[in-house]
Amino acid sequence: MSSFKVFIVGGGPVGALAGLYAAQRGFEVEIYEMRDEYNQPHTATAFSTKSISLTLSERGIKSLRHSKCQNLAERILSKTVPVYGQKVHGRTKSGLTTRRIPYDVHGQALYAISRSEINYSLLQELSKFPNVRVFYKHKLSGLDMKQKSATFQNISRPREPDHEAKFDLLIGADGAHSTTRFYLSRYAKINISQKWEDIFGVNSPSPRDIPFLWTVCICGPNMISCCLPAQIRKEHLPVICLPPKASSWSSLRSTSPDITPDLIPTDSLQKQFKSNLHHPMIDIRCSPYHYQDSCVLIGDAAHAMVPFYGQGMNTGFEDVRILFEDFLDQRRTLPSTPYDLSLTHSVQQKEPLDTPAAIIGDYLEQYTKFRQPDVHIINELALQNYKELRQGVLKVSYRVRKQIEEFLCFYAPQLGWATQYRMVAFETMRYTEVLRRVRKQGLILSSVAWSCLVVLSIDFLFSLRLSKVADVLV
Ligand SMILES: Cc1cc2nc3c(=O)[nH]c(=O)nc-3n(C[C@H](O)[C@H](O)[C@H](O)COP(=O)(O)OP(=O)(O)OC[C@H]3O[C@@H](n4cnc5c(N)ncnc54)[C@H](O)[C@@H]3O)c2cc1C
Known part of the structure; x- marks a missing residue:
């Protein structure tokens, strides 16, 4: 095992995957997660504030496959439900309407899975590695990036002194309200933009009472639901309800939502809207993602986006793959390497490097420069997709362009033409x-x-x- 110590703050989906990549490379990995451990995927007490279903798409699946954990991607995919498209439910003067919009002209699907299920599978996989330790109920409470020392508060024993430990590299995967990012801002000249969107999610407390897991924005002329098989739909119907163009969330609060009562009984919808927690949607961008060779941010800690492209977790998974494969693994091309690679079969162990810090710092800088433009674009596209869902899907120009692009993609694939949705969700080219x-x-x-x-x-x-002329001649 290597003596190179990688700390990961946050054991959410992205932190857990980063743990697997680091463990595969033989590093000594410590994951600090502030919530409690959970033993079954569905109880998910530890992650109950986010009992949502997420969709995995190509970028996420590729990153799972590249973790090199045997059949991990396939095992996770076997627990998912394919989602082939959306249904737009609307109301016209003559009554309720429903239109089905497939995601892809070649019939590709997104794969829906509950957040707790995917997180549980990744943490389970981590438990197979002897070089990984997971500390639950440990909250990051201090970080000295120059001394490479972190302190964690043991939440279950608040009277005990904080746990202090030294690391070689700390990966911040502690979500949108990242504490790591807060400490990073004390060391690096970091630009952070945080924007609250006028969009709120409403979680259903119990799928038994109310037939879907989460809804977003109640009211308005359009409501979008995913086309899930009937048996799943009863329990986990992801529905997005979009407010009309002029409405804002505050104006909706004073009204009673009411749409497609055949799909969602009005009283149930109103009950949720009034009584359930409203989660605001946030857009966070920052740059750089790193400080020297000490720390790097990934996942929502680096870029939280509105959920309308279903790319938040997928982009976070892609961060992990790119950070390790395209940057940290570059060490293989160097004459020597700062850490033990004995667990990485294809590489021979080499002599320690004189200045490993400078080299890792250089890779982290290159990573920020490479990744930041892509990530800012997907944040922007996610916001744009929200506007499209809200208004565009009904616009003639939007529909004509989509149909032409789908026609070209299907009948002339050699032209390389594809819809934006396809390029984002079903391919892995850079967002730029x-x-x-x-x-x-x-x-x-x-x-x-x-x-x-x-x-x-x-x-x-x-x-x-x-x-x-003819008239004149006549
Ligand atoms: C309604 C909704 C729908 C979505 N749908 C999709 C979708 O379909 N597809 C998709 O790809 N993405 C989707 N997303 C986005 C996705 O949920 C996030 O991008 C993803 O969860 C980010 O993972 P993460 O591990 O970076 O952060 P998180 O999931 O937020 O995990 C961070 C972890 O860090 C821990 N933590 C926080 N602070 C500390 C601390 N100080 N010390 C120790 N631990 C700490 C937390 O307890 C948490 O477990 C959706 C989001 C929402 C809100």
Whole structure:
């Protein structure tokens, strides 16, 4: 085992996956999670504030596969439910309407799983490694990034002195309200932007009483639900209810929500809206993600986004894969390496390096520079998708563009044309590349549309002129 000590703050899905990547590389891993341990995926007492279902997509699945834990991705996928599209429920003068919108023209699906289930599976996998220790009920309470020393408060024994320990690298995966990020801001010149969106989630306390796990934003002309198989839908129907364009959350509070009573009985909807906790949605961006060779942020701690693209956890999983494979593993190309790689089969152990700190610091800096533009784009796309769900899905221009792009993607795959949704959810190209391609496709489509318009106008004017000439001749 290596003497290189990696601390991970936060044992949520992203922290747990980072633990697996670090453990596979033979590091000595310590994970500090402030909540209690839980023994079964569904009781999930430790993570009950987030009893939501999440969807795994290609980026997340690829990162699970690259963890090199045998069949981990397949075992997790076997517990998921494929989701092939959304249903938009609306109300017109003539009554209620429902339209099904598939996610992908090739029939690809997202995979829904409860947060506690995926978190439990990852923590279970971690327990197989002798070089991993997980400290539950331990909350980060102090961090000296220069001395590489962290203190943790043992929540179950508050009168005892805090537990202090030294690390070589600390990975902050402690979620949107990250304490690690707070300490990072004392050391690094970090820019942080935090924006509360006028969007709230409403959790259902008991899926028995109310037939879905979470809803977002009650009221309005559109409501979106995922197309899950009927037997699952009874218990776990993820529904997004979107307020009309002009409404804000505060204005909704004074009204009573009421939509599609055939799907959700009005009194049940109103009961949830009034009595359940309202979770505000937040957009957090920061840069840099690291301080020298001491600390790096990943997952929601580095970038919390609104959930409308279903990419928060997937992006966090991708952070882990990129951080380890594309940056920390670069050490393999160096003449020597700062830590023991004896557990990594493909690599021979080498002599310790004189200045490992500078090298790791350099990789963390490169990681920030590489990852930050991508992550800011997915934060932005998630917000845009919210606007699209709210208004765009009904817009003719949106639907025409989607249909043309799907047609090209299906019938002319050699052109490499794809919808934005496909590029984000079903492919793993960089988000910056997604944006570049979406812009290029938009430019081509609008050029073609304008060219057609010009040709048709010229044709029209020409035929008008011809008919006038004919009139004169007659
Ligand atoms: C309604 C909703 C729907 C969503 N749907 C999707 C989806 O479909 N697909 C998707 O990919 N993403 C989705 N997301 C986003 C996803 O939930 C998050 O991106 C993901 O949970 C982030 O994981 P994380 O491990 O970085 O952070 P978290 O899940 O927040 O975990 C952080 C952990 O750190 C611990 N912690 C915090 N502070 C400390 C401390 N000081 N000391 C020790 N431990 C600490 C916490 O207890 C927690 O366990 C959704 C989010 C919401 C709100």
